[in-house]
Amino acid sequence: MRWWDIDPVLELERDLFPEDAWSRGMFWSELAHARGPEATRRYVVAEVVPEDAPQEVPARDGGRIVGYAGLASAGDTADVQTIAVARDHWGTGLGARLLTELLRAATAFECAEVMLECRVDNVRAQKLYERFGFEPIGFRRGYYQPGNIDALVMRLTTLPDSGSAPGATSVQGTEIND
Template sequence: MRWWDIEPVLELEKDLFPEDAWSRGMFWSDLAHARGPGATRRYVVATVDGRIVGYAGLAVAGTAAEGESESEGGSGTGADIQTIAVARERWGTGLGAQLLTELLRAASEFDCTEVMLECRVDNVRAQKLYERFGFEAIGFRRGYYQPGNVDALVMRLTDPSTTLNGVQGTEING
């Protein structure tokens, strides 16, 4: 994802998450950390005929993102999936799995030892996707999604690089 993708991403964001859509500033802020040697974010978009039909983002925290590997005394790093969104007309096409695969590939490139995410407790389709990739439920965040006071299911994947074994390449734009 690049700065020129923000406007079409915002349109999709407002359609899919009308009550808690990210702002333009939130995307700008994360993209500011997505380039260069100290990058701690990876955002990607999926396009069909030049139109953005999905996007996803990952944030990394820990020593590897700061330049210190485990072999140099670091404790490894973790990543948080910030967002995955797929246009409604593309639901059920495997695009969500492709976006997730790309984020896990990025987590592996960042040498992450685990990946975390929050998912609405009422979003069963997303939960099933994450479970297929090896994520396990580890807890809840009560009232995390506002408005509506909807709980979040916290999920974790340990060693994302092993999940990617055998996964074919995707056509996602980074």
């Protein structure tokens, strides 16, 4: 994710999380920690590239952002900050591809565990995280506002070996970009 992705990401954020959407400033702040030798964040976007787009044209010149994800690291622990997938791409495996990219980043940051919070009523997300080996370890009461919805806290203590180089990964017409 780069600064020029913030506006389309905000549109998706507001659609998916209308009551507690992140602000432009929050994304700017996260991206400020995502570059350079002292980086502690990794944010990626997923774009659908039209089939008729020339191969030499970057996806951002003709694609539509359909997902994004972010991870923060501190010491040997990483925290999944956000994963979002456009409604018309639910069930396509995009959430799994985004999570895979975050786990690769956690490995690059040399994190021994990855933590996340998930709404207790978001069963679809919980199943995704469980497929990747995350286990529930507790609750945060009233974490999501408004609505006073509890968060399920989950942890992954063993990261899968990605076997791939960092950078962009293209799968079925969707490109994941940092």
